[in-house]
Amino acid sequence: MATSRLQMDVVETVSPKTGEAVPAAYEHPWVVRMAHWANAICLFVLTASGLRIFRAFPSFGPKFEQHNLVDVPKNLTIGGWLGGALQWHFTFMWIFIATGVVYLGYQLFSGHYRQVLFTPKDIRGVWPMARHYFLFGPKPPVTEAYNPLQKLAYTSAVAFGVLSVLTGLVLYKPVQFSLLAAMMGGFHYARIWHFAAMLGFLAFIPGHLIMVAIHGWDNFYSMMIGWKRDPEYLRK
Template sequence: MVKKIKEKHSLAMRWCHWVNFPMLSIMIWSGMLIYWADDEYSVKLFGHTYFTFFPEGFYNYFNITHRLWEGMAFHFLFMWFFILNGIFYVAYTLISGEWRELVPQKKSFKEAWLVLLHDLHIRKMAPPQNKYNAAQRIAYTAIIIMGIGSVITGLAIYKPVQFYYLTWLCGGYHAARIIHFMLTIGYVFFFVIHVVQVFLAGWKNFSSAITGFEVVETQPKVKKTDGKKEN
């Protein structure tokens, strides 16, 4: 067997990813400290409440209560790092051309189902792919759009008078806060699926998110002995 280095993730991508992880964690945590002060959202359908964000035990377990002033302070400082990192990432993918591997193609939306069926072991074959499969393309592009959404709704809540046009774009102050919250719930879902997938994909895949490459093993070319000249 011959080992070969196959470049996978660029240095900029790895930095952005691993800087984003603690930044987003701090944003979600401090956001929770803020949300507690007016935790009025719940999942309602046809007049029935299915779930209220969040149960009292959850708040107590994570020590979230009565910390609004702290939450605002952390949230309004770390948001700048979160935004800068995001701007850098988007600019990098655009300039480097890596967006081509990330943005969904026309066929991606159809293929994503096949990927899902394959991942759930319902279908044997996965569609052919480049760096990312169809489902990944959709997920990794959606998360960036969500990030932009969080920034826009966030700024709309942060300075609703000075950023009146953003607040208007979000459908008002009240709606902006709800969207901002829903996007955060979305991140948590993304995170859970992402971590499960990374776990299932194994060490080699995880390691490449740190080193940037994967080791590919190939069979060495067998010398042909039938007398024909090699091309």
């Protein structure tokens, strides 16, 4: 697999603020944009219906040592009852899986993953970026569409997705996937890992939304149209 920097299409357009010619880069191909918005809907439905399912047995481990851990407010859930929530979960899990397969397949075969995949060479850049975001440190130079911290966040999100699907398979079919269940430490651990994957998403999403709010319209709009106007890494 090639490791060189991803080459993006670049066009000239006009800055609406200054009227000057500025470049625009095609950051998000169609498949990536479709997957992004489909995932946003899937994660909302799967989390809300999943919390309703969790309400039926808000515990981990076997029945006879049940400790009700948390009473998830009904208003945060969808489906109305366990059966209804399962219907939402069992419908959107397919949409989520299909989206994930198409996304990962596209990223791999187009080489587009190089834009966003966190690799060992990005490790060094994580701390300076975190220091800039959270501790008012100096801003590291922007040379790519995604900085090391972003790559870490987005790569983690994909890992949470893979984890939630694999653990979900074990919860859904513990007999057919008994080997996978054993690899996770058993049936009870699959439920814990499935929950952990959801918490991972719940940790990722607020940070993601705050960053989108901070970075302005052109950045947000690029996930709709693919093109980002006047990106920092193309400035001279």
